[in-house]
Amino acid sequence: MPVARTGARVSEELRSRGVRLTAQRRLVVDLLERATRHLDAEAVYRLAHHKDPSIHRATVYRTLNTLKKHGLVDELDLMHVRGTRHYYEVRPSVLHIHLICTACGKVQEPAGRFWEGLKRRVRSQTGFRPEVVRLEMGGVCVDCQDRPPRPPGVRP
Amino acid sequence: MPVARTGARVSEELRSRGVRLTAQRRLVVDLLERATRHLDAEAVYRLAHHKDPSIHRATVYRTLNTLKKHGLVDELDLMHVRGTRHYYEVRPSVLHIHLICTACGKVQEPAGRFWEGLKRRVRSQTGFRPEVVRLEMGGVCVDCQDRPPRPPGVRP
DNA sequence: CTAACTGCAAACCTTTTGCATTGAC
């Protein structure tokens, strides 16, 4: 979702791992690659269903799980600021973190070498071999720090 | 759950915020403070119900939400290694991270100054004011790196 | 005394699963 992504990377990765490339999977992968915001399973389903009304919710869930299992997408929950659902993003080549504003719901994704270093640090300090990293922080974004606190309930 | 915790801290904090200190809340807080492993809502309920059979699941959920809202407990999902549920821990004074082994399910919690620095770094680099930090990594713990990969399904 | 909290039961929402059928390789 954040940095630009090389088009067919995911599909090729799947193919090379012997996962069958069905029309439905292609569609889901395509949607995730083009997404400009974080999509939960239902959102993926709605978008997919719009393009191919025959696709079933269960297929979307199964596909997301497949992609996750193969490390091609990461699952987030954005600190549950928007509820219990899970969000998905194609795993980027450079690690980034998620800052979720509890006031306006905005999600920022600063990327950088520093976060990359976390993995190495854990490995050398504990021996643990990290494969998936999830760093999320809830708090107040710059804009909302200026804004007077708005009454809870109404959110953009 | 990780570092030792000052007994009445949470209760006092609640009291000072004008949240009514009912027997049920005291019980839940007490259980969380004494916990030696990560508890999900159902586990909290079972333990609570054992001590006070009249307590209701809904009350446990409501209490956990109250505590979370006031920043007294943190919610984790431990990378969903054990399913979709959420785990709760009393917010420790010193930030720690969670390393979840995808092979054996073990959770490690290295604490330290370094992780504390993440908050400051985000703040100074982006202006975002972090309140809750969640850093979880899925991967393989030292023990399981030596062990031959065991057939999936059977877990300790 | 009164607003806040609880127990209860039902609803809700998200995700998973068994089965017959379809389709990728």
Add this chain to the structure above:
DNA sequence: GTCAATGCAAAAGGTTTGCAGTTAG
């Protein structure tokens, strides 16, 4: 042709909610 993947419908979690009765402050 074969085995994996899909659509479908039903179930399984996990969590929330409206309401009437209870209780902390």
